[in-house]
Amino acid sequence: DIQMTQSPSSLSASVGDRVTITCQASQDITNYLNWYQQKPGKAPKLLIYDASSLETGVPSRFSGSGSGTDFTFTISSLQPEDIATYYCQQFDNLPYTFGQGTRLEI
């Protein structure tokens, strides 16, 4: 199985900060990577697909980059509503696997 390792596991930041989360795959997954946001008590929501494409309706302060084994998720200016846990997920190989999550606090 492909292991997905996110860093950091938790993060505290202030409104307006630039926030960056990294995700490393245990093998080359090209750009077969998604990012999800999960707010407390809610279902996950797809934010970024194919490593860098913004899902329809998602604010442009969210972005993704990377390819191969190293990926980055960025919030350019943190807003209070961005409090959530963020997960990366690979879909290059079965089983589809997720990172352990990054809990973002303000």
Add this chain to the structure above:
Amino acid sequence: EVQLVESGGGLVQPGRSRRLSCAASGFVFPDYAMHWVRQAPGKGLEWVSGISWNSGRIDYADSVMGRFTVSRDNAKNSLYLQMNSLRPEDTALYYCAKDFGMVRGVILGQFEFWGQGTLVTVSS
């Protein structure tokens, strides 16, 4: 608006069975692959199973292979997960999710829309 509504969760004893359902609306359900993803209490996300639009391809995680069976009824816009020989480690919130793939296309393994989940607790 896409809606996915899971049902069928509850408390079940180890070794017993449970069937989950997911009712879909707001999109042409027969045209898209679907998945089950679970989340143990306070833990991360784990993909469980996926099924193509025509049930021609079905995939499972190793942790449920041989115990869980996914199916769909396109006439009823419904997805199912038959869970047998349940174990305490199967305790989780079970989400159904729509695949991001093309109409009647291959399974991509990207989860575009999610339901709110149904909780399965396996305990004696």
